[in-house]
Each structure stands twice: as C-alpha cells, then as structure tokens.
Amino acid sequence: MKGCKVFFIGGGNIAHIVLGELKDLIEKAYYFDVKETGLNAVKIEPFCVPDDADIVVECASVDAVKKYAFDVLKSEKDFYIMSSGAFADEDFLKEFLRKLQDSRCRVFIPSGAIGGLDIVNAVKDKIFEVTLVLRKPPKAFGIEVNFETLIFEGNACEAIKRFPQNVNVAVTLLLAIGNLEKLKVKIIADPSLKMNKHEIFVDSSVGKYHIIHENLPSPNPKTSYLAPLSLVASLRKRYQKFIVGG
Amino acid sequence: MKGCKVFFIGGGNIAHIVLGELKDLIEKAYYFDVKETGLNAVKIEPFCVPDDADIVVECASVDAVKKYAFDVLKSEKDFYIMSSGAFADEDFLKEFLRKLQDSRCRVFIPSGAIGGLDIVNAVKDKIFEVTLVLRKPPKAFGIEVNFETLIFEGNACEAIKRFPQNVNVAVTLLLAIGNLEKLKVKIIADPSLKMNKHEIFVDSSVGKYHIIHENLPSPNPKTSYLAPLSLVASLRKRYQKFIVGG
Incomplete structure (x- = not known):
C-alpha cells in the first residue's frame, strides 16, 4: 500500500496526526x-509545491x-483543504472555482469537526x-x-463574521448545502x-435528520480530534478498493 | 458534464430515481x-456487463x-452496490474481497438509508x-x-438473521465499523x-455521536427516499471537482 507522497501546507498538530495514522500509506512527506x-518530513522553503x-x-x-491555493491549482495535484473558512470570502470562492474548472486538480473538503455530510450531500x-x-x-x-443563553441566531455569514473560531464548521456545512438562505446558525x-x-x-x-456531536479534543486541545481524523479517512479512501459510505 | 455510461443491475424504483436525478450526467444506460x-435504458439479456x-x-x-458480483469484478469496472446485505454472508464477503484485490475495480457501498458514515469512517x-x-x-x-416495546436486542448477525428487511442498513454500518463485536442492534x-x-x-x-433519521418513503414506499439519493450523491461525486465532506 505504501507509495503516497504528500505535501503538507502547515506542519502542526493535524499534519502530525495524519503522519502518525497513515504510516502504512505515506512514503514521503514534505511540509x-x-x-x-x-x-x-522534508521542510520546503520558500513555498513551492x-x-x-x-x-x-x-x-x-x-x-x-x-x-x-492558486499555486496548488497550477500544480495540477489533488488538494485537500481543512481551513474551509477561506471560502467564506465569496470573491475568493468564485475565483477559486473558476480556476479549478480550468485545472486538472480535484479539491476535497473533509467533513472536519462535524459529520452527517453524507446525508446533506x-x-x-x-x-x-x-x-x-x-x-x-x-x-x-x-x-x-x-x-x-442564546448568544447568536442568524445566517451563516453573520455567524462567521462574529464568531470566526467556528468558521470552518459553518462554511463546510454551507458549501455542502450550497445555499446561504437555507442555513441558520444558533450559538448557545x-x-x-x-x-x-x-x-x-x-x-x-x-426526511428529518438530527446529528449530535460531543467532540473530544485532539492531542492539541484547540482542535476536535474528529477534524484531523476526517482528513485521515478522506486520504485513506483515495487508496481503498472497497469504500463504505461513499 | 454528459458522458457517463451506466449499467444497472435491477431496473426498478432506484434505477428510475437515479436516471431522473442524473439526466445531466448519464449519456447512456443499460439494465x-x-x-x-x-x-x-437498453435492456440486456442474458446477463452480461x-x-x-x-x-x-x-x-x-x-x-x-x-x-x-464476480462477473462484474471480471469486467474491471467500478461497481456501486446498494444491496450491501449480501455481505452478511461472511464466506461471500471474504471471496469477494479476495477477488477484488486482484481486479482493477473499485467498489462503493453508498450510505443508503442511514447517514453519519463519515463520522464512523x-x-x-x-x-x-x-x-x-x-x-x-x-x-x-x-x-x-x-x-x-423492545422486540430485539443483540448483535448485528443475529439481527440480520431475524429481521432480514433491515439487512442493508445493519450490514452497511457493520462494514463501516469493520468489527462485529462493536455493533449492537436494538429493534423497537x-x-x-x-x-x-x-x-x-x-x-x-x-467523542460521542448520535444520528437520528426520520426517513420519508421514496415514490416507491418500500424504500426510504434517502437510500437512492445516497447512490445519486456517490455517483455525482465521481465527476465532481469540488467535493465537500470527503
């Protein structure tokens, strides 16, 4: 199964977890x-893919x-993005999707600290x-x-502006739904x-669906453990021949 | 986007829904x-891929x-399987996985009438x-x-034997978990x-996760509408360049 060569942008907690979990899969890593x-992993400086x-x-x-992101699209390599919050910037999202259409890349946004995106999709x-x-x-x-105590109730954009620490979860869900009007956010x-x-x-x-998450922190307590593990699962799926939930 | 040629084994309710939903994607269909x-779709008789x-x-x-299934593996084409219940037969599963390793097929089991398999994975x-x-x-x-009233409580294999109408849901979840000992089933x-x-x-x-599904029936009331739509989402993903939720 060995053979995958990965370039990590960001060599922190998540990259450490991915390297640890995918020892069997990753042959070489750069960051x-x-x-x-x-x-x-081999440190790259200055930035290049x-x-x-x-x-x-x-x-x-x-x-x-x-x-x-645009340098990665130029490299024509598949691109896994954890900080989906970047796409809260609509102009950036449009430009990114336009350039993506012209490239041979595929882009994957792992489900991160939430789940049930299989239902939403x-x-x-x-x-x-x-x-x-x-x-x-x-x-x-x-x-x-x-x-x-209800701290906030409103649409996703407003929530993202006022509570940027939850930006990735809200934006990933919003990207899956594909319609800003249909996502309401409550913060309690x-x-x-x-x-x-x-x-x-x-x-x-x-139907009606309700997904409840009580996430425990990862070894670095600022991140839910589920988030890096959703990336691990996405990467593993790339090399699997029998994909459940697919 | 047009261009996908699909061979359906089974031309009933699910195939009808998939054809209806993926008009933009499917160029030709056989069944x-x-x-x-x-x-x-073009009817094939006798069976061949x-x-x-x-x-x-x-x-x-x-x-x-x-x-x-073994004829499909020989065809070397990617294979989407809705009736995951077939894999409740352990001998069949072993034989299937062994032959799959020797083929160029990839096999996809859509999440069917349940979700949250992104979390389980x-x-x-x-x-x-x-x-x-x-x-x-x-x-x-x-x-x-x-x-x-609790009708049944026990392990997945026993549940599958006694309540075969739920076999696909239980087996898909079991395949995602990958460990029979860890799945308990209650029927109420x-x-x-x-x-x-x-x-x-x-x-x-x-962490702890809880996923609650209140599925409505599809146009054919014997199937939850979520099940064919999970297949539609899996097939669509194959051709997408921007994939949310892994």
Missing part, C-alpha cells in the same frame, strides 16, 4: 510552515489557503432548512451565566457542558 | 432485470449481488461501541402494543411513530 514544527508530491494537504489556516436539492447549533460552556464566550452558552456540543438539524422532503 | 420495468459501460450499479437484491479505529436502534410502528412487526416497536426512525449512537475515544 511548508512559517516555523519549525518538528514534523518528520514539490514536483513529485502526489497530493497537497492544507492544514494551516484560512490565510494560508488564500495565499497558496444526498438530500441537498431537497432541503427546506438546515440549522447548525453550536453549544459551548459560557467561559468559551468569556461570560458567566447559570442557564442556557450552556453552563451544563464541559465540552462543545454541535448539532445539525436537517429538514427536507426526504 | 438487466428479470422483468420489464419500463426503465428508459456491456463493454462500453463506465460503471455498474446494483440496485436489485441481495441475491442479484451474489449471483452477478473517521473514528473507526477508536470506537468503543456503536448501537443501531431501529424503531418502527408496531404494525411493521405484525403486532399491536400501546407502549414502546413504537406506537408513537407513523414512520420508521433509525438512530445510530457512536461511543469512541474521539
């Missing part, structure tokens, strides 16, 4: 990062996507409304409350919680 | 069925998978236990009860329900 990160890389994996930041054209409810302990908002401070609890409600002519 | 089904088909889609029955190696709870109105079991007669309600509980070292 670009503004700092030394101790990743067991190594010719012999098979795929490019962004796991750095929204800014890194915006800065380097299936019912996409038949959605009445999707609600994303982000519940966090009050201290995450720098407040103290003794009861469940909930003193009964020790960790975040994300919920997705899908109402459609196909 | 094999034991009866005339009125599908707008047409040379110029790009992909083979099984949407017939567990028996059809068992009967024709991501946390696969880190699962403590998954519980599949199938709730139906009592008349689905031919009984009358006035309160929630619930007089408060008008339609089926499927729930998946995932307990893992990555």
Whole structure:
C-alpha cells in the first residue's frame, strides 16, 4: 500500500496526526510552515509545491489557503483543504472555482469537526432548512451565566463574521448545502457542558435528520480530534478498493 | 458534464430515481432485470456487463449481488452496490474481497438509508461501541402494543438473521465499523411513530455521536427516499471537482 507522497501546507498538530495514522500509506512527506514544527518530513522553503508530491494537504489556516491555493491549482495535484473558512470570502470562492474548472486538480473538503455530510450531500436539492447549533460552556464566550443563553441566531455569514473560531464548521456545512438562505446558525452558552456540543438539524422532503456531536479534543486541545481524523479517512479512501459510505 | 455510461443491475424504483436525478450526467444506460420495468435504458439479456459501460450499479437484491458480483469484478469496472446485505454472508464477503484485490475495480457501498458514515469512517479505529436502534410502528412487526416495546436486542448477525428487511442498513454500518463485536442492534416497536426512525449512537475515544433519521418513503414506499439519493450523491461525486465532506 505504501507509495503516497504528500505535501503538507502547515506542519502542526493535524499534519502530525495524519503522519502518525497513515504510516502504512505515506512514503514521503514534505511540509511548508512559517516555523519549525518538528514534523518528520522534508521542510520546503520558500513555498513551492514539490514536483513529485502526489497530493497537497492544507492544514494551516484560512490565510494560508488564500495565499497558496492558486499555486496548488497550477500544480495540477489533488488538494485537500481543512481551513474551509477561506471560502467564506465569496470573491475568493468564485475565483477559486473558476480556476479549478480550468485545472486538472480535484479539491476535497473533509467533513472536519462535524459529520452527517453524507446525508446533506444526498438530500441537498431537497432541503427546506438546515440549522447548525453550536453549544459551548459560557467561559468559551468569556461570560458567566447559570442557564442556557442564546448568544447568536442568524445566517451563516453573520455567524462567521462574529464568531470566526467556528468558521470552518459553518462554511463546510454551507458549501455542502450550497445555499446561504437555507442555513441558520444558533450559538448557545450552556453552563451544563464541559465540552462543545454541535448539532445539525436537517429538514427536507426526504426526511428529518438530527446529528449530535460531543467532540473530544485532539492531542492539541484547540482542535476536535474528529477534524484531523476526517482528513485521515478522506486520504485513506483515495487508496481503498472497497469504500463504505461513499 | 454528459458522458457517463451506466449499467444497472435491477431496473426498478432506484434505477428510475437515479436516471431522473442524473439526466445531466448519464449519456447512456443499460439494465438487466428479470422483468420489464419500463426503465428508459437498453435492456440486456442474458446477463452480461456491456463493454462500453463506465460503471455498474446494483440496485436489485441481495441475491442479484451474489449471483452477478464476480462477473462484474471480471469486467474491471467500478461497481456501486446498494444491496450491501449480501455481505452478511461472511464466506461471500471474504471471496469477494479476495477477488477484488486482484481486479482493477473499485467498489462503493453508498450510505443508503442511514447517514453519519463519515463520522464512523473517521473514528473507526477508536470506537468503543456503536448501537443501531431501529424503531418502527408496531404494525411493521405484525403486532399491536400501546407502549414502546423492545422486540430485539443483540448483535448485528443475529439481527440480520431475524429481521432480514433491515439487512442493508445493519450490514452497511457493520462494514463501516469493520468489527462485529462493536455493533449492537436494538429493534423497537413504537406506537408513537407513523414512520420508521433509525438512530445510530457512536461511543469512541474521539467523542460521542448520535444520528437520528426520520426517513420519508421514496415514490416507491418500500424504500426510504434517502437510500437512492445516497447512490445519486456517490455517483455525482465521481465527476465532481469540488467535493465537500470527503
């Protein structure tokens, strides 16, 4: 199974997890990062996509996507993007999709810290409304409350502007739905919680779906463990012959 | 985008929905069925995989998978299988996987009437236990009860034997988990329900997840509408350049 050559944009926590999980699959790894990160991979400097890389994996930041995405499209290599929040910028999204059509790349946005996107993709054209409810302990908002408190209710763009720390989850869901009008976001401070609890409600002519996530943190506690593992699953699928849930 | 040539094994409800949804994508369709089904496609008789088909889609029955799967593997074409229940037969599964390794086919099992398999795939190696709870109105079991009644609790194999009508859902989930010991199944007669309600509980070292499905029937009321649409989404993904959710 060995043989995949990966170029990571961002050599931090996520790249470490991917390298650890995909030892059997990755033959060679490169990375670009503004700092030394101790990743067991060849550091590239200045930024360029190594010719012999098979795929490019962004796991750095929204800014890194915006800065380097067009260079990746020029490389014609398949591109996995974790910081989907970059596509909250509509002009950037349009330009990116236009250039993508002219390239031989395929772009993959792993499901990240949420799931059930298989349902959303299936019912996409038949959605009445999707609600994303982000519940966090009050201290995450720098407040103290003794009861469940609605911090925000509105559309996804507004939520992304006001709560940029949830930008990837909201934008990935929005990209899957493909229609801004159909996604409502609620953000709730909930003193009964020790960790975040994300919920997705899908109402459609196909059925009603409710996905509840109680994510534990990854070894780096700023990221849900589910997010890097969704990337690992996406990369693994590329080389599988028997794909379940597909 | 046109250009895909599809061979359907089974020309019934699911094939009709796929053809209707993927008009923009499917250039030519063939089908094999034991009866005339009125599908707008070239009927093949006796069974053979047409040379110029790009992909083979099984949407017939567990028996059809068992009967024709090895012919499809010989054709070296990618193979989408809806009747995953065929793989409840462990000997068949082993033989199939062995022959698959020697072929150039890739096999895709769409998520069918359930979702959240993106989560299951991501946390696969880190699962403590998954519980599949199938709730139906009592008349689905031919009984009358006035309160929630547990009809079955046990492992997936036993559930599949005793309730073969749920075989695809249970086997697809089992294939995603990859470990029989970790899947528990509960079947409940619930007089408060008008339609089926499927729930998946995932307990893992990555987090806890709970996916609740209230599926509406497809135009043919024996199938959840979600099942053919998950196949449509899988097929569409094949030709997409921007794939959200892995």
